[in-house]
Amino acid sequence: MKNPLSPNEFKIMQLLWKEDRPLSRPEIIEMIPDRDWNPNSIHLILNNMIEKGVICVDGMTRCGRGYGRTYAATLSNLEYAVRLLKDATPELPADERALGVMRIMLRDGLSPQTLESMRGLLEA
Numbered sequence: 001m002k003n004p005l006s007p008n009e010f011k012i013m014q015l016l017w018k019e020d021r022p023l024s025r026p027e028i029i030e031m032i033p034d035r036d037w038n039p040n041s042i043h044l045i046l047n048n049m050i051e052k053g054v055i056c057v058d059g060m061t062r063c064g065r066g067y068g069r070t071y072a073a074t075l076s077n078l079e080y081a082v083r084l085l086k087d088a089t090p091e092l093p094a095d096e097r098a099l100g101v102m103r104i105m106l107r108d109g110l111s112p113q114t115l116e117s118m119r120g121l122l123e124a
Contacts, residue, residue, distance in 0.1 A: 004084065008035065009049050017077045022058035022070035046071055054080070 005013060015031055016023060025046065029037055037045075049055045049071075058072035075083070089097055110118075 016073040022072040024061050024068045024070050026063050
């Protein structure tokens with residue numbers, strides 16, 4: 001991901017991840033009340049996010065008397081985090097990056113159930 005998300009874009013992504021469904025522009029404006037967006041500025045933000053490939057137009061829905069597009073995330077929050085990690089450590093081979101993440105996760109503590117699940121993934 002060459003262009004990380006702006007704070008406004010990230011706020012929209014968090015909402016899409018939380019809702020886990022496509023949302024229209026009016027729904028996004030309504031569900032993020034701490035932002036004072038006018039319809040034109042959010043339209044630009046959504047178009048930038050489409051260009052970055054993090055959201056897509058998923059369909060149409062009734063918005064007042066007309067119809068509007070609905071937007072869906074094209075990647076999960078974990079996929080986004082992995083993209084950021086790859087961009088932050090381009091010099092590291094994938095194996096070294098994976099081992100580094102594992103070391104940090106183990107240092108921070110994992111439950112026995114999670115460790116067992118990881119063993120299963122590694123064996124598969």
